Amino acid sequence: MAAEVVRRGRVYRLLASVLPAVALAALVPAVATVASSDPGAALPDPAVVTPAPDGSRIAAVASGPGREVDVSVYSTAMAAVEVVKVLPAADGATAAPALYLLNGANGGLGDSSWTEKTDIATYFADQQVNVVVPMGGRGSYFADWRADDPVLGHQRWTTFLTRELPPLIDAAFHGSGAAAVAGISMAGTSVFQLALAAPGRYRGVGSYSGCAPTSDLTGQLFVDAVVARWAGNAANMWGPPGDPQWAAVDPYVHAEDLRGLALYVSAGTGVPGPLDTLAGPGIDGDPIKLVDQDVSGGFIEAIAGTCARRLQQRFADLGIPATFDLHPDGTHSWGYWQQELHNSWPLFRAALGE
Known part of the structure; x- marks a missing residue:
C-alpha cells in the first residue's frame, strides 16, 4: 500500500508540473480514499479536509502497516505531492497534539526512517498524540532554498512543514493545534531552524545527534558535506560561504529566540557504546555493519557531540533552560535515537499538555 502511495505521489508531481491547480484539484477525489485494512480504524476523508488558501491540500490517504496512515499532501510551495506517515492518537475522537519526527540526511529513503528503524508504532500506541513523519527532503536541511538545485530540485520544506502541513494534519486527525518537533542528524539542526522560522508553531524541540551551529567555518563545512553527499x-x-543567510538561520547565533520552548538535546562521543555490538539494534550479527557503524557512525557522532557541548555552553551563558543528555560514548545510529526519543517524550508530553 505504501508503494502505491509513492507511485501516486509521482503521478501527482508530474501532473502538478503541467496542469493548472484547478485541473489538478478536479482529479483528487477520484483517487483520494483507500479503504483501511483495519476495520476498526476510519481513515480521514480528504474530501472533507478544507484545502489551505494557497491550494495545499490532502490529495490521498491510505492505510499502512498496523496503525500507520500514509497521507499524500500536495504542497503548493513545493509544487509536488509529499508523503507523510501518521500514527494517529490513541483516542481519535478526542483532540490531540502532534509530534513531528524528522528523518536524517537521506530523508527516510529505503528503510532508514523513524517508522522502519524504531518502535514508535508500539511506543505511542496508547499515547494521545498524532505522530507525524514526513518522508523525503534528503540533503535539504528541510529549508526553503533560495535557488533550485540541479540535482536536489525545488526545495521549500520550511514552508511546507510550518505553514502548509500542520493545519491539514490537524484538520484530518482532530489536532489540538499544539505541536513539538524532533529530528536526528541533519534534522537535529533543522528542528531549531523550523522553530525559529515559525515562532509559536512548536512548544518543544528535540535534537538527537545534530549540529546546531551553521555559520562558523566548522558549521559551514559540515553543512556542505551533508548536502554534497x-x-x-x-x-x-x-548562498556562498559567508553569505549573511548562514548566520540568519544559525540556531547557535539566535539561541535567545528559543527561550521558553521545551528543549532536549542529546549526543554521544563516537566511542563505541553499549549498543555498538554484534547484538545491537540494526547490526543483525553482521560484522561489516558493525564496523561501518563504529567507524562512519563514530566519526559523525564525534562531531555531533562537540556541537552539542558547544550549544550546552551557549544556553548556559544565556540562562536558557534546556535538557542535555550527553553520553561518554555512542555512535550515530538508530538504537541511540530510539532511546533518546523515549527519554525526551515525557518532556514534550508535558509541554503539549498531555
Missing part, C-alpha cells in the same frame, strides 16, 4: 550545492540553499 547527495550531490547538492549548499550555495543554492543559503
Whole structure:
C-alpha cells in the first residue's frame, strides 16, 4: 500500500508540473480514499479536509502497516505531492497534539526512517498524540532554498512543514493545534531552524545527534558535506560561504529566540557504546555493519557531540533552560535515537499538555 502511495505521489508531481491547480484539484477525489485494512480504524476523508488558501491540500490517504496512515499532501510551495506517515492518537475522537519526527540526511529513503528503524508504532500506541513523519527532503536541511538545485530540485520544506502541513494534519486527525518537533542528524539542526522560522508553531524541540551551529567555518563545512553527499550545492540553499543567510538561520547565533520552548538535546562521543555490538539494534550479527557503524557512525557522532557541548555552553551563558543528555560514548545510529526519543517524550508530553 505504501508503494502505491509513492507511485501516486509521482503521478501527482508530474501532473502538478503541467496542469493548472484547478485541473489538478478536479482529479483528487477520484483517487483520494483507500479503504483501511483495519476495520476498526476510519481513515480521514480528504474530501472533507478544507484545502489551505494557497491550494495545499490532502490529495490521498491510505492505510499502512498496523496503525500507520500514509497521507499524500500536495504542497503548493513545493509544487509536488509529499508523503507523510501518521500514527494517529490513541483516542481519535478526542483532540490531540502532534509530534513531528524528522528523518536524517537521506530523508527516510529505503528503510532508514523513524517508522522502519524504531518502535514508535508500539511506543505511542496508547499515547494521545498524532505522530507525524514526513518522508523525503534528503540533503535539504528541510529549508526553503533560495535557488533550485540541479540535482536536489525545488526545495521549500520550511514552508511546507510550518505553514502548509500542520493545519491539514490537524484538520484530518482532530489536532489540538499544539505541536513539538524532533529530528536526528541533519534534522537535529533543522528542528531549531523550523522553530525559529515559525515562532509559536512548536512548544518543544528535540535534537538527537545534530549540529546546531551553521555559520562558523566548522558549521559551514559540515553543512556542505551533508548536502554534497547527495550531490547538492549548499550555495543554492543559503548562498556562498559567508553569505549573511548562514548566520540568519544559525540556531547557535539566535539561541535567545528559543527561550521558553521545551528543549532536549542529546549526543554521544563516537566511542563505541553499549549498543555498538554484534547484538545491537540494526547490526543483525553482521560484522561489516558493525564496523561501518563504529567507524562512519563514530566519526559523525564525534562531531555531533562537540556541537552539542558547544550549544550546552551557549544556553548556559544565556540562562536558557534546556535538557542535555550527553553520553561518554555512542555512535550515530538508530538504537541511540530510539532511546533518546523515549527519554525526551515525557518532556514534550508535558509541554503539549498531555
